Amino acid sequence: MKDVGKDNNHMNTLLAKERAADPIIGNVARGQNFLNGLLANRRIRGAVVASPLLVLLVGFLIIPLSNIVWGSVEGTKLNFAHYARIFSDEINFNIMLHTLKIGLIVTVLSLGAAYPVAYLLTKMGSRAFSIVSVFILVPLFTAFLIRTYAWMIILGREGPINNALIWLGLVSEPLPLLNTTFAVIVGMVHVFIPMAIFTMYSSMARINHDFARAAQILGAKPVQAFVRVYLPMSLPGVFSAGILIFIVAIGFYITPALLGGPRDAMISQQIVTQMTTLLNFELSYASSVVLLLVTIATLFLASLFIPLEMIWSSATIEPSNRKISERSRLLSGAKRAFHPILSLFEAFAHVVTKRVLTQQSRWLWTYTTVILVFLTAPLIVVVLLSFSSSPFVVFPPPGFSLQWWERLANATDWHTSFLFSIQLGLVAALFATLIGTMGAFWLVRTTLPIKRPLFLFSLSPLMVPVVIIATSLYIFEARIGLLGSFAGLVIGHVLLSVPYVIVVMAAALRGFDRSLESAAAVHGARPLQVLRLVTLPILKPALWTGGLLAFLTSFDELLISIFLLGRQTSPLPVKFWGDIRFQLNPLLSTASTLIVALVTVSILTAQWIRLRHEQRTAISASK
Amino acid sequence: MSTSLEMKKIQKFYGALHVVRDFDLYIEPGEFLTFLGPSGSGKTTALKLIAGFETPSGGDMLLGSRSIVDVPPYERGIGMVFQNYALFPHMTVVENVAFPLTVRKAARSEVEEKVLRALQLVKMDQYRDRYPNQLSGGQQQRIALARAIVFNPSLLLMDEPLGALDRNLREHMKIEIMRIQKELNITVIFVTHDQDEALVMSDRIAVINEGRLVQVADSKSLYYSPQDRFVASFVGESNLLPCRVNQIENGTGTVTIAGRANGVARLSGQSGGESGWLFVRPEHVDISPRGATSTAQNVLDGVVEDALFLGEMTRYTVRCGNETMTVKQQNRGQPHFAGKTPVTVSWDADRCTVLH
Ligand SMILES: Nc1ncnc2c1ncn2[C@@H]1O[C@H](COP(=O)(O)OP(=O)(O)O)[C@@H](O)[C@H]1O
Ligand SMILES: [Mg+2]
Numbered sequence: 001m002k003d004v005g006k007d008n009n010h011m012n013t014l015l016a017k018e019r020a021a022d023p024i025i026g027n028v029a030r031g032q033n034f035l036n037g038l039l040a041n042r043r044i045r046g047a048v049v050a051s052p053l054l055v056l057l058v059g060f061l062i063i064p065l066s067n068i069v070w071g072s073v074e075g076t077k078l079n080f081a082h083y084a085r086i087f088s089d090e091i092n093f094n095i096m097l098h099t100l101k102i103g104l105i106v107t108v109l110s111l112g113a114a115y116p117v118a119y120l121l122t123k124m125g126s127r128a129f130s131i132v133s134v135f136i137l138v139p140l141f142t143a144f145l146i147r148t149y150a151w152m153i154i155l156g157r158e159g160p161i162n163n164a165l166i167w168l169g170l171v172s173e174p175l176p177l178l179n180t181t182f183a184v185i186v187g188m189v190h191v192f193i194p195m196a197i198f199t200m201y202s203s204m205a206r207i208n209h210d211f212a213r214a215a216q217i218l219g220a221k222p223v224q225a226f227v228r229v230y231l232p233m234s235l236p237g238v239f240s241a242g243i244l245i246f247i248v249a250i251g252f253y254i255t256p257a258l259l260g261g262p263r264d265a266m267i268s269q270q271i272v273t274q275m276t277t278l279l280n281f282e283l284s285y286a287s288s289v290v291l292l293l294v295t296i297a298t299l300f301l302a303s304l305f306i307p308l309e310m311i312w313s314s315a316t317i318e319p320s321n322r323k324i325s326e327r328s329r330l331l332s333g334a335k336r337a338f339h340p341i342l343s344l345f346e347a348f349a350h351v352v353t354k355r356v357l358t359q360q361s362r363w364l365w366t367y368t369t370v371i372l373v374f375l376t377a378p379l380i381v382v383v384l385l386s387f388s389s390s391p392f393v394v395f396p397p398p399g400f401s402l403q404w405w406e407r408l409a410n411a412t413d414w415h416t417s418f419l420f421s422i423q424l425g426l427v428a429a430l431f432a433t434l435i436g437t438m439g440a441f442w443l444v445r446t447t448l449p450i451k452r453p454l455f456l457f458s459l460s461p462l463m464v465p466v467v468i469i470a471t472s473l474y475i476f477e478a479r480i481g482l483l484g485s486f487a488g489l490v491i492g493h494v495l496l497s498v499p500y501v502i503v504v505m506a507a508a509l510r511g512f513d514r515s516l517e518s519a520a521a522v523h524g525a526r527p528l529q530v531l532r533l534v535t536l537p538i539l540k541p542a543l544w545t546g547g548l549l550a551f552l553t554s555f556d557e558l559l560i561s562i563f564l565l566g567r568q569t570s571p572l573p574v575k576f577w578g579d580i581r582f583q584l585n586p587l588l589s590t591a592s593t594l595i596v597a598l599v600t601v602s603i604l605t606a607q608w609i610r611l612r613h614e615q616r617t618a619i620s621a622s623k
Numbered sequence: 624m625s626t627s628l629e630m631k632k633i634q635k636f637y638g639a640l641h642v643v644r645d646f647d648l649y650i651e652p653g654e655f656l657t658f659l660g661p662s663g664s665g666k667t668t669a670l671k672l673i674a675g676f677e678t679p680s681g682g683d684m685l686l687g688s689r690s691i692v693d694v695p696p697y698e699r700g701i702g703m704v705f706q707n708y709a710l711f712p713h714m715t716v717v718e719n720v721a722f723p724l725t726v727r728k729a730a731r732s733e734v735e736e737k738v739l740r741a742l743q744l745v746k747m748d749q750y751r752d753r754y755p756n757q758l759s760g761g762q763q764q765r766i767a768l769a770r771a772i773v774f775n776p777s778l779l780l781m782d783e784p785l786g787a788l789d790r791n792l793r794e795h796m797k798i799e800i801m802r803i804q805k806e807l808n809i810t811v812i813f814v815t816h817d818q819d820e821a822l823v824m825s826d827r828i829a830v831i832n833e834g835r836l837v838q839v840a841d842s843k844s845l846y847y848s849p850q851d852r853f854v855a856s857f858v859g860e861s862n863l864l865p866c867r868v869n870q871i872e873n874g875t876g877t878v879t880i881a882g883r884a885n886g887v888a889r890l891s892g893q894s895g896g897e898s899g900w901l902f903v904r905p906e907h908v909d910i911s912p913r914g915a916t917s918t919a920q921n922v923l924d925g926v927v928e929d930a931l932f933l934g935e936m937t938r939y940t941v942r943c944g945n946e947t948m949t950v951k952q953q954n955r956g957q958p959h960f961a962g963k964t965p966v967t968v969s970w971d972a973d974r975c976t977v978l979h
Contacts, residue, residue: 513707516709520711521695522675523774524723524727525726533722538712538713
């Protein structure tokens with residue numbers, strides 16, 4: 001021990017003496033000085049970082065949309081006849097109403113189905129959570145097209161439902177399930193449940209269960225504790241999930257087009273038909289504007305009750321006690337009026353639910369399992385079909401064979417589509433990650449007072465219905481001669497995926513400890529070195545997540561591709577779309593299976609990377 | 624070589640908020656200077672100005688002989704220990720400590736040698752390959768210190784580095800930091816709101832209140848001759864009684880204390896008729912049974928309100944009319960006064976000062 005101490009002392013004296021001899025300060029390569037100097041200026045840095053995002057949003061969203069609005073009134077002619085036509089023509093008007101009706105039904109059903117699952121997710125242990133979440137994530141990231149295709153099989157004349165009903169002797173003829181409003185609703189609910197679960201979960205995860213426990217200790221029956229304490233606290237999350245689903249649902253294209261009958265047309269199909277078949281551009285512009293206005297009105301209404309950014313990224317909202325507004329006072333007044341009814345309801349509910357709630361988790365687990373089966377069964381049907389020995393789409397398959405896999409292995413058109421999709425996805429994800437990350441830095445760190453509106457603006461591609469983005473870009477790119485080029489296609493995909501990157505990166509940046517950057521700077525790291533050595537490595541998991549989301553968004557995108565593709569190779573969704581409409585065959589199942597497998601692998605990889613990174617860097621990790 | 628730091632009329636505004644006002648301070652090479660002040664007084668801001676994270680709104684700052692107001696932080700060559708340590712979570716201990724050298728593109732062998740020495744200095748050389756989250760708070764603290772000194776900085780800044788540690792560890796780290804500062808003979812600016820830390824560790828203490836330097840002095844003068852009421856009450860415990868100066872005789876004056884008793888006290892520039900605050904430390908006040916004769920010039924009658932037995936001493940609260948006085952008495956076997964006992968408190972003239 002003594003020796004070591006002595007050695008230490010010797011070293012220290014050395015160290016102390018040496019400081020005079022070798023000041024390292026100033027011994028640095030001066031290569032990137034200019035860039036570093038520029039980056040030191042806050043304004044210049046802001047402009048550099050913000051401009052790609054702003055150019056993208058203004059140049060390829062705002063301007064094309066303005067063109068559409070302008071075109072819908074025929075420019076300076078200010079001709080509102082096309083709007084008049086939408087509202088006076090019964091068919092057009094009914095399509096509007098039908099769209100809103102379907103949107104509402106789907107929203108309510110998805111929320112109702114998802115709420116208990118989201119609730120259970122907040123109570124699960126982390127092991128169970130990661131398993132269950134994979135079962136929800138895989139459907140969430142599987143292309144709408146594939147999921148819709150699965151429902152076409154399941155609900156078809158020779159699908160498992162009709163076969164089962166006939167086998168049980170309940171019906172003699174196959175029921176016409178496909179091409180009905182029912183099919184549209186089932187298909188859309190299936191699409192939206194995972195979205196609803198995660199949106200609600202992310203805000204419900206912030207609610208401390210101790211509140212409800214405290215209520216029970218204070219004498220509330222379980223149902224009272226839930227209805228009076230937990231439910232009200234979870235309502236903002238439910239509401240924001242509802243808004244999200246509603247605005248996506250009313251702009252939905254794929255599912256109603258494939259599962260619905262002729263009378264189930266929704267407004268986005270109408271817009272596409274008006275533009276591509278009827279070639280009545282002004283009318284389609286007007287329809288677009290109406291759809292846009294409905295969306296904006298919905299969002300405006302929502303903004304009265306919740307901060308809008310909560311819809312897309314609940315992580316940005318601090319759980320704060322916001323000012324008690326007129327509205328909530330109004331609400332509590334209404335509550336008081338309903339109080340006797342509420343008490344009666346609670347007494348009743350207590351009797352009914354006593355058994356259920358005391359064994360709460362078992363019931364919840366059963367329910368959750370049913371939902372998980374509902375979510376994954378269609379994918380499983382698709383996977384099984386890919387091994388069918390039949391040349392037709394029948395379920396259950398009559399026998400096992402690999403013939404469809406062999407067919408896929410030899411189908412060069414599918415190969416080129418697949419490769420093109422990958423290529424497109426990678427390029428789009430690269431640009432989206434770059435632009436989105438720079439944008440997120442700017443949005444989080446700018447000192448501009450309009451930070452919040454800017455953040456909302458950067459999410460606008462998620463607010464505008466995809467069909468409108470697709471058609472407006474189509475017109476705009478045709479005008480500037482970009483239509484049909486790879487660049488034009490990439491721009492469309494980047495536009496759609498950039499908000500996801502922003503949401504992920506902004507959340508990561510808000511949680512980023514900026515004193516790490518200060519520490520790096522004061523210890524000699526130039527701005528670019530800080531970025532390369534400290535900031536980016538720590539943000540790596542978020543970068544990968546953002547990139548993966550961008551890739552999957554692009555990989556799944558149909559409408560944008562249909563409109564902007566021109567004569568290029570069809571990416572997978574477009575190829576898929578063409579084939580589905582042409583004929584249903586098990587080859588589609590095989591291709592879908594491959595994609596589902598890829599999605600699953602990438603989700604598992606992402607989870608694994610995240611876990612590993614967290615283990616290493618979590619501050620809370622055990623000693 | 625350790626370097627001096629000179630601040631000349633340094634100002635900092637955040638909008639209309641004047642956070643650092645007229646900082647005029649010369650810190651000698653090798654000096655251990657502490658910024659002491661309540662939370663929100665501007666200590667961190669002052670440190671940020673020195674480190675270069677913020678630009679002063681006015682004034683000049685010299686590191687050695689070089690003006691550094693326009694020099695970016697990465698060229699100042701300053702080491703800093705952050706309150707939350709700010710260790711890079713994705714780097715091992717060695718990588719963290721080597722950081723200041725690697726970003727300066729130092730040679731590999733030099734890096735290894737210096738990192739090893741720095742780690743030995745903070746006694747953490749066995750933990751080379753751990754990640755920060757695998758270390759305890761005290762160990763992280765040592766690594767943060769090693770990282771801040773590994774490149775022979777001209778100046779070492781520490782922002783409440785002991786705030787996050789538990790009490791025992793804090794005592795221990797105080798001594799370690801002092802040892803390392805002595806060994807490297809490095810100039811240190813240490814920020815704290817804890818007067819004990821400041822009194823124990825510093826060569827000089829700069830007391831800051833509302834963005835202003837109130838008093839810059841060594842621990843003893845600060846404790847015994849505070850310049851104003853704020854310093855008196857912030858550094859250590861004190862009694863402050865309202866008083867009025869009557870007559871002045873070479874530096875001392877006769878005073879009326881709390882409007883009821885006459886006494887004698889040192890003055891700090893007051894003139895006759897002026898009112899002020901009579902300052903006296905609790906350990907300088909004697910307590911005796913009412914009526915006992917006293918040689919002290921200042922005597923007040925009171926009643927014991929509260930007596931706290933603290934082992935080595937007893938802490939009395941004595942009510943004297945409208946004022947309460949705190950008295951600390953070493954326990955050497957003298958009588959103990961229970962609550963409600965009528966007593967007399969007294970102190971010498973050269974133990975008390977009239978403050979503004
Ligand atoms: N970036 C900033 N913008 C505006 N006000 C600030 C900023 N940083 C600090 N302040 C204000 O300056 C004052 C001093 O803060 P600080 O230097 O952190 O105090 P201390 O470290 O002594 O607790 C506080 O009132 C604080 O609110
Ligand atoms: Mg501070």
